[in-house]
Amino acid sequence: MKRVLLIVVLAVAAWLVARAPLSAQRGPVSTPQRIVSLVPATTEMLFEMGAGGRLVGVGSYDRFPPEVATLPRLGGLLDPNIEQLIALRPDLVIVYDTQVELRRQLERAHIPMWGYSIKGLADVTATVRTLGERIGMAPAANASAARIDARLRAVQARVAGRPRPRTLLLFGRESGSLRGINASGGYGFLHDLLELAGGTDVLADVKQAAVAMSTEMVLARAPEAILELHYGEPWPDARIAAERRVWSGLPSLPAVRTGRIALLAGDEFVVPGPRVTLAAERLAAFLHPVQAR
Amino acid sequence: MSPAFLQVDHLSFAYERGAVARPVLTQVCLEVARGSVVGLLGPNGSGKTTLLRMMSGVLTPNAGTVRLDGQPIARMARRDLARRIAIVQQDTHSTFDFSVLEMVLMGRYPHLGPFELEGASDVALARAALRATGTAAFEDRRFATLSGGEKQRVVIAAALAQSSELLLLDEPTTALDLKYQLEVLAVLRSLNTEQGVTLVVSTHDLNLAAALCQRVVLLKEGQVIAHGPTSDTLTAANIRALYDVEADVQLHPRAGHLTVVPLAAGR
Amino acid sequence: MPPAANLQSPERLLVPVRTRLLWTVAGFGALLVAACLLAPLAGSTHISLARVFDRSIPYADNIDAQIFFVARLPRVLAAALVGSALALAGVVFQALLRNPLASPDTLGVSAGASLGAMLAITFDSGVTLLGLSAVPLASFAGSVGALLVVYGLSVVRRRGTSTMVLLLGGVTLTALLSAVMGFVQFMADFTQTFRNVRWMMGSLDVAAYAPLVAALVPMAFAWAGIATLPRVLDLISVGAESAATRGVDVARTERVALVSASLATGAAVSLAGPVAFIGIVVPHLVRLLVGADHRLVLPGSALFGATLLIACDVVARTAFAPLELPVGIVTAMIGGPVFLWLLFRRT
Numbered sequence: 001m002k003r004v005l006l007i008v009v010l011a012v013a014a015w016l017v018a019r020a021p022l023s024a025q026r027g028p029v030s031t032p033q034r035i036v037s038l039v040p041a042t043t044e045m046l047f048e049m050g051a052g053g054r055l056v057g058v059g060s061y062d063r064f065p066p067e068v069a070t071l072p073r074l075g076g077l078l079d080p081n082i083e084q085l086i087a088l089r090p091d092l093v094i095v096y097d098t099q100v101e102l103r104r105q106l107e108r109a110h111i112p113m114w115g116y117s118i119k120g121l122a123d124v125t126a127t128v129r130t131l132g133e134r135i136g137m138a139p140a141a142n143a144s145a146a147r148i149d150a151r152l153r154a155v156q157a158r159v160a161g162r163p164r165p166r167t168l169l170l171f172g173r174e175s176g177s178l179r180g181i182n183a184s185g186g187y188g189f190l191h192d193l194l195e196l197a198g199g200t201d202v203l204a205d206v207k208q209a210a211v212a213m214s215t216e217m218v219l220a221r222a223p224e225a226i227l228e229l230h231y232g233e234p235w236p237d238a239r240i241a242a243e244r245r246v247w248s249g250l251p252s253l254p255a256v257r258t259g260r261i262a263l264l265a266g267d268e269f270v271v272p273g274p275r276v277t278l279a280a281e282r283l284a285a286f287l288h289p290v291q292a293r
Numbered sequence: 294m295s296p297a298f299l300q301v302d303h304l305s306f307a308y309e310r311g312a313v314a315r316p317v318l319t320q321v322c323l324e325v326a327r328g329s330v331v332g333l334l335g336p337n338g339s340g341k342t343t344l345l346r347m348m349s350g351v352l353t354p355n356a357g358t359v360r361l362d363g364q365p366i367a368r369m370a371r372r373d374l375a376r377r378i379a380i381v382q383q384d385t386h387s388t389f390d391f392s393v394l395e396m397v398l399m400g401r402y403p404h405l406g407p408f409e410l411e412g413a414s415d416v417a418l419a420r421a422a423l424r425a426t427g428t429a430a431f432e433d434r435r436f437a438t439l440s441g442g443e444k445q446r447v448v449i450a451a452a453l454a455q456s457s458e459l460l461l462l463d464e465p466t467t468a469l470d471l472k473y474q475l476e477v478l479a480v481l482r483s484l485n486t487e488q489g490v491t492l493v494v495s496t497h498d499l500n501l502a503a504a505l506c507q508r509v510v511l512l513k514e515g516q517v518i519a520h521g522p523t524s525d526t527l528t529a530a531n532i533r534a535l536y537d538v539e540a541d542v543q544l545h546p547r548a549g550h551l552t553v554v555p556l557a558a559g560r
Numbered sequence: 561m562p563p564a565a566n567l568q569s570p571e572r573l574l575v576p577v578r579t580r581l582l583w584t585v586a587g588f589g590a591l592l593v594a595a596c597l598l599a600p601l602a603g604s605t606h607i608s609l610a611r612v613f614d615r616s617i618p619y620a621d622n623i624d625a626q627i628f629f630v631a632r633l634p635r636v637l638a639a640a641l642v643g644s645a646l647a648l649a650g651v652v653f654q655a656l657l658r659n660p661l662a663s664p665d666t667l668g669v670s671a672g673a674s675l676g677a678m679l680a681i682t683f684d685s686g687v688t689l690l691g692l693s694a695v696p697l698a699s700f701a702g703s704v705g706a707l708l709v710v711y712g713l714s715v716v717r718r719r720g721t722s723t724m725v726l727l728l729g730g731v732t733l734t735a736l737l738s739a740v741m742g743f744v745q746f747m748a749d750f751t752q753t754f755r756n757v758r759w760m761m762g763s764l765d766v767a768a769y770a771p772l773v774a775a776l777v778p779m780a781f782a783w784a785g786i787a788t789l790p791r792v793l794d795l796i797s798v799g800a801e802s803a804a805t806r807g808v809d810v811a812r813t814e815r816v817a818l819v820s821a822s823l824a825t826g827a828a829v830s831l832a833g834p835v836a837f838i839g840i841v842v843p844h845l846v847r848l849l850v851g852a853d854h855r856l857v858l859p860g861s862a863l864f865g866a867t868l869l870i871a872c873d874v875v876a877r878t879a880f881a882p883l884e885l886p887v888g889i890v891t892a893m894i895g896g897p898v899f900l901w902l903l904f905r906r907t
C-alpha cells in the first residue's frame with residue numbers, strides 16, 4: 001500500500017513539474033530593449049525607424065543593413081533555435097502568423113511576443129506603424145511609413161497615364177530551359193508592386209502567390225514584358241544573355257519580339273519591408289524606362 | 294571399357310560460412326550407365342540434393358568433376374547440357390500466374406532458338422507430358438492454385454517435356470497421394486524402358502527405390518557408404534548403417550521386387 | 561473390337577503465342593496511336609488545327625502552331641517515352657526480383673536520379689550542354705551512380721544467393737539517398753526548396769525536343785537489352801535454378817536486366833522527374849489482360865504505359881485549367897486506388 005502511495009505522489013509531482021513555467025512571470029514591456037526579429041522584413045523595419053540598437057537577435061536570412069552581421073543569428077522562419085533565443089532573455093519576440101510552434105513555446109516561456117502577417121503591399125506600411133506603436137516608437141515609425149508611402153506614390157505618379165504592358169513576373173525556372181517556371185500570381189505584395197509600377201499582371205486572375213506555369217499557359221497569356229527575379233548575387237552578363245536567349249524558343253511572345261526581358265536580383269524583391277520602394281523603382285525602371293532628354 | 298554415361302569423380306563440396314566450412318560432400322564417386330535407373334538414398338542432410346544439383350550443372354563443386362559421356366559438364370554449353378539433362382526439384386514457386394500448360398512449355402526452351410516461339414510439336418509434347426502425369430485436365434488452371442501433389446506432377450511433366458536423355462529427380466513422390474505415387478512410378482518406369490531415358494532418383498521412400506531402381510547409392514553425411522545392384526545393396530545391414538533403423542527386407546512375391554518394412558529405431 | 565470412342569473432349573485449340581502477340585501489339589498499339597493523335601488536341605487553350613498547319617502564317621507569329629509544336633507535342637512524346645520506359649522497367653524489375661510489388665523505384669535508381677536533380681537545382685550553376693540544362697544531365701548521372709552501386713552488389717554476390725541481397729541493398733540505398741536529399745533540402749534556401757519539391761512531383765512540360773532526343777540515347781540501349789529478355793524472364797521468374805537447368809545463363813541475364821531497366825528508369829526520371837505508380841501498376845494491368853507470358857507482357861506494357869501516361873497528362877493539364885496539376889499527382893491518384901484494388905483481388 002505504501003508503495004502505491006509513493007508512486008502516486010511521484011506521478012503527481014512529475015506532472016506538476018512538467019507544467020511549471022520555464023521562467024518567472026513577466027508582463028509585456030512597453031518599450032522593449034531586447035528585441036528578437038527572425039524575419040528580414042521586420043528587422044529592416046526596425047532599423048529604418050531607428051530601433052536597430054534594440055535588437056539582440058536576428059534570423060539566418062537577414063542581410064540588410066550591414067549592422068546585422070554583428071548580431072546573433074537564431075535560425076529562420078521554419079526552424080528557429082529556441083534555446084538560443086530564450087538564452088538572450090528577449091523582452092519582445094516578433095513572430096510571423098504561421099510560426100505556430102514558436103508561439104506556443106514562447107507562451108510557455110512567458111516571453112512577450114508580437115505577431116504580424118503581410119498579405120499585400122499595403123500591409124508593409126501598416127506593419128511598420130503597428131510595430132512602432134508596440135515598441136513605443138510611434139512617431140519614428142509613422143515617419144518611416146510616410147516616407148515609404150511617399151516614394152511608392154512617386155513611382156505611381158511617374159508611370160501614370162503610360163500604357164501598361166502585360167507583364168509576366170517569375171521567381172525562377174530551370175537554368176538553360178523553360179521548364180519549371182514559377183511565376184508570381186495575382187496575389188501578394190509582388191503582384192501589388194507590379195501593378196503599382198505600371199504593369200498589368202498576366203496572372204492577375206490567378207489568386208495565388210506562386211503559380212507553376214506551363215509552356216502552354218505562357219504562350220496563351222502572351223506577355224509583353226518578362227521579368228525574372230532571382231535570389232542571391234546578380235549574375236554575370238554572359239549568363240544573363242544566355243538565359244535571355246532561352247526565351248527565343250517561344251517567338252510568338254511579344255516580349256521576345258521586342259526583347260523586353262530582364263533578369264533582376266536583389267533582396268528587395270523577396271523582403272516585404274522598407275526596401276519595397278527600391279523594388280518598385282527598379283520594376284518601374286524596367287517597365288517604363290526614363291526617357292533620355 | 295567405355296566410360297559410363299554419367300560419371301562423378303571425387304566430388305567434394307563445402308558451404309563456407311565465414312571461417313568455418315561445413316562439408317556437404319566428400320570425395321563422392323559414382324557411375325550411372327546409360328539407360329539405367331539409379332537411386333540415391335540417405336537421411337536428411339546427407340547431401341543428396343546437393344549431389345543432384347551438381348550433376349545437373351547448377352552448382353559447381355570445390356573439387357572433382359562430373360562427366361557426361363566422358364565430357365566434363367563444366368565445359369559444355371548451357372543449352373546443350375539442358376537438352377541432355379533435366380532435373381525435377383523439390384520446390385517450385387511461380388511469381389506470376391502462369392497456367393499449367395505455360396509452366397510445362399517452359400521445359401521446351403532448350404530446344405528452341407533464342408527468339409523462336411513454340412510450335413505445334415512443342416505443344417503436343419507438352420500435352421503428352423501432362424497426360425503422362427495425369428494432369429492434362431489442369432492445362433488451363435493457374436499453377437499457383439494447384440495442391441502440392443498436383444504441382445509436383447506438373448513439375449515432373451515440365452521435366453518430361455524437356456525431352457532429355459538423363460532425368461534427375463529430387464524426392465519426386467513425397468507430396469503425392471498413394472495413387473499418384475504409383476502413377477508416377479509407372480510413368481518413370483515406362484520412360485526408362487520404352488524411351489531409354491536414364492534416371493537418377495533421390496528419395497526417402499525405400500520401397501520406391503526398390504521398385505524402380507536397378508542400382509542404389511547410399512549416401513551418409515556426404516560420403517558414399519555403399520553402392521551396387523539394389524538386390525545386393527538394399528540389405529538390413531546397410532539400412533541399419535544408413536538410417537540407424539532395424540528393418541526387414543523381403544522379396545515380395547506379388548510386387549516382384551524387394552520391400553522394406555521398418556521395425557524399430559536403433560538402440 | 562471397334563475403335564474406342566474418344567471419351568475425352570477433343571483437345572482445346574490453343575491460340576499460338578505468335579497470334580496472341582500480334583493481337584497484343586495491334587490492340588495496345590492502336591490505343592497508343594489514338595492517344596498520340598488526340599492528346600495534342602487537348603489543352604487549356606483553344607487552338608485551331610487549321611491555323612496550326614497554315615503555312616502562310618510565319619511561324620514566329622503563329623501562336624497556335626507554337627502551342628501545338630512547342631507546348632503540346634513534345635509533352636505527348638515525353639509522356640509516351642516516360643510511360644513506356646517506366647512500365648518496361650517495372651516488368652523487368654518484377655521478374656528480376658521475383659516480386660510482383662517491385663517497381664523502378666525499388667533498387668534506388670530513381671532515388672539516385674532525384675538526388676542528382678536536386679543537387680543541380682540547389683547549386684544552380686547555369687551550366688548547359690548541347691541545349692540541355694544541368695538538371696536532366698545531373699539527374700541521369702545520379703541514376704547511373706546508383707546503378708553502379710547496385711551492379712557492384714550483384715556482381716559481388718556469391719553463387720546460389722537469392723535476390724534478397726539485391727532487394728536489401730536497393731532498399732538501403734534508397735533510404736541513404738533519401739537522407740542525403742533531406743540534408744540537401746536542409747541546406748537549401750526557400751526558392752531552391754520550392755523548386756526541388758516541384759521537380760519531385762513530376763512534370764512532362766519539356767517544351768523542347770533536345771531533352772527527348774537525349775533521353776532516347778540510354779533508352780536505345782535499354783531497348784536493346786530488354787529485347788533479349790522476354791522468354792528468359794518467364795524462366796527466371798519460376799526460379800533461378802530451374803532456369804539454369806533449362807539452359808539460361810542466369811547471372812548474365814540478371815545483369816542485362818538490371819542495367820537495361822535501370823537505364824530506362826534513369827532516362828525517364830531525368831526527363832520528367834519521378835512519376836509514381838506507372839512502373840508498378842501497368843505490368844499488373846497488362847497481365848490481367850494478356851496473361852503472364854513476358855513475350856506479351858513486355859510489349860503490352862511498353863505500349864500501354866505510354867498510353868496511360870499520355871492520358872494522365874491530358875487530365876493533369878485540363879482538369880484545373882488554366883492551372884496544371886503535376887502529372888505525378890494524377891498518376892498517384894489513379895494508380896493508388898487501382899493498385900489497392902489489385903491487392904484486394906489477390907487475397
